[in-house]
Amino acid sequence: MTLWFVFALMTVAAIFAVLLPLGRGARAQIQGSEVVVYKDQLAEIERDLATGLIAAPEAEAARVEISRRLLAAAGSEPVSEPTSSLKWRRAAAVLALVGLPLVAIGIYMPLGSPLLRDFPLAQRERGAGSGMAQSLENLVVQVEQHLEKNPTDGRGWNVLAPVLERLGRFDDAVRAYRNSITYNGESAERRSDLGEAIAAAASGVVTAEAKTEFERAHTLNADDPKANYFLGLAAEQDGRKDDAANIWRALLVKAPADAPWRPLVQSSLARVGGGAATMPALSDETIAASKDMNEGDRNAMVRGMVERLATRLKQNGDDVEGWLRLVRAYLVMGDRDKAVGASGDARQAVANDAARLKQLNEGLKTLGLDG
Numbered sequence: 080m081t082l083w084f085v086f087a088l089m090t091v092a093a094i095f096a097v098l099l100p101l102g103r104g105a106r107a108q109i110q111g112s113e114v115v116v117y118k119d120q121l122a123e124i125e126r127d128l129a130t131g132l133i134a135a136p137e138a139e140a141a142r143v144e145i146s147r148r149l150l151a152a153a154g155s156e157p158v159s160e161p162t163s164s165l166k167w168r169r170a171a172a173v174l175a176l177v178g179l180p181l182v183a184i185g186i187y188m189p190l191g192s193p194l195l196r197d198f199p200l201a202q203r204e205r206g207a208g209s210g211m212a213q214s215l216e217n218l219v220v221q222v223e224q225h226l227e228k229n230p231t232d233g234r235g236w237n238v239l240a241p242v243l244e245r246l247g248r249f250d251d252a253v254r255a256y257r258n259s260i261t262y263n264g265e266s267a268e269r270r271s272d273l274g275e276a277i278a279a280a281a282s283g284v285v286t287a288e289a290k291t292e293f294e295r296a297h298t299l300n301a302d303d304p305k306a307n308y309f310l311g312l313a314a315e316q317d318g319r320k321d322d323a324a325n326i327w328r329a330l331l332v333k334a335p336a337d338a339p340w341r342p343l344v345q346s347s348l349a350r351v352g353g354g355a356a357t358m359p360a361l362s363d364e365t366i367a368a369s370k371d372m373n374e375g376d377r378n379a380m381v382r383g384m385v386e387r388l389a390t391r392l393k394q395n396g397d398d399v400e401g402w403l404r405l406v407r408a409y410l411v412m413g414d415r416d417k418a419v420g421a422s423g424d425a426r427q428a429v430a431n432d433a434a435r436l437k438q439l440n441e442g443l444k445t446l447g448l449d450g
Contacts, residue, residue: 120145219243233262240272249280267300274309285313302333304340311347320351327351342445349410349447382412389421396428399435403442410446422448 124141127133133141219242226235240255256273263269274292278285285293290313296306311326327348334341385408392401402425409418422443429435 215242215246219246230258231262233259237263240276244272244276244279249276252276253280265295265299267296267303267306270296270299271303271305271309275305278309285309285316289313304330304334304338308340308344308347311344315347315351324348324351346445349445352447385409385412392428393424396425397432397435399425399429399439399442402428402439403446406443406446406448418446419448 121142124133124138124145128135128138219239222235222239222242226232226239229235236255236259240252240259243249243255244252253273253276256269256276260269260273270292274285274289274296277289277292281289289309293306293309293313296303297310300306307326307330311323311330314320314326315323327344331341331344331348334344385405388401388405388408392398392405396402402421406418406421406425409415409421425439425443426436429439
């Protein structure tokens with residue numbers, strides 16, 4: 080109601096802004112201009128008299144005549160303005176008085192929403208995300224209805240299962256994954272997905288049932304990353320941290336450099352005290368040459384590279400990534416004391432740079448060196 084009252088006041092103000100100039104008489108403007116002219120003439124006579132351009136008697140006579148005209152202009156009756164001008168001004172006034180509200184209403188009704196209730200901005204922003212979630216829920220309902228009529232549609236179960244898991248409906252996701260295996264056949268990926276859903280339903284605990292599914296997946300494909308990761312997680316939850324570290328370390332050795340799950344495995348490996356199985360970067364030629372070396376020579380080569388990296392960092396300590404590679408290499412080689420010492424040297428080297436120090440501490444925390 081208050082908003083409509085404000086709009087009404089604004090409309091009235093706009094109408095008066097248009098009508099006020101139209102209501103002024105032209106005569107007043109004409110009279111005002113005549114008075115100004117006569118006053119200027121009187122002032123000019125005074126200037127001419129002062130400079131000697133006009134004699135005193137002539138100046139007095141001119142002053143009397145101009146004063147008479149000035150009085151006549153100031154006290155004369157207003158003259159009527161032309162009828163045509165008056166008609167145009169009245170038409171413009173009526174148009175402003177009636178036309179402006181009509182035009183405003185005509186524009187607002189099709190474009191505005193006069194019956195819409197207040198909708199705060201925060202709710203609008205939440206509404207965009209909730210709208211997407213709602214559409215996804217509606218899609219899931221449609222797929223579920225389809226599968227009730229066609230329960231042997233393996234492709235439908237295969238599509239529905241991960242969506243249910245993403246929505247947090249883990250028990251339903253487990254059922255969908257089982258049906259997917261039943262109607263699509265067994266595979267390492269499907270067994271791993273089923274095990275992950277079972278673990279998610281148990282709040283992240285790799286239960287005996289989930290572990291069985293991961294073991295089946297591992298039997299079908301020994302390199303399945305999801306199965307190996309969760310088997311390592313099961314070992315960690317059972318208290319067998321060394322076994323977990325060995326599983327994850329072997330997984331990282333075979334992992335592509337750009338594998339999206341590599342950081343997760345590295346952080347898990349650091350959590351169980353196994354460091355991260357990533358050595359300083361080796362060139363293609365060095366890797367090719369190392370294949371022909373025996374174990375002792377290969378280890379000596381790696382240690383030499385690590386020592387050269389340590390020497391370089393002592394000369395230029397701003398390389399945070401270099402420090403993290405050095406600490407990681409010491410952890411992989413089992414030299415935890417050297418890793419701790421290198422982390423202390425790294426913190427001292429970047430102590431004056433807050434951004435680098437923060438990056439270093441986060442990296443060290445990932446490697447299991449919080450202190």
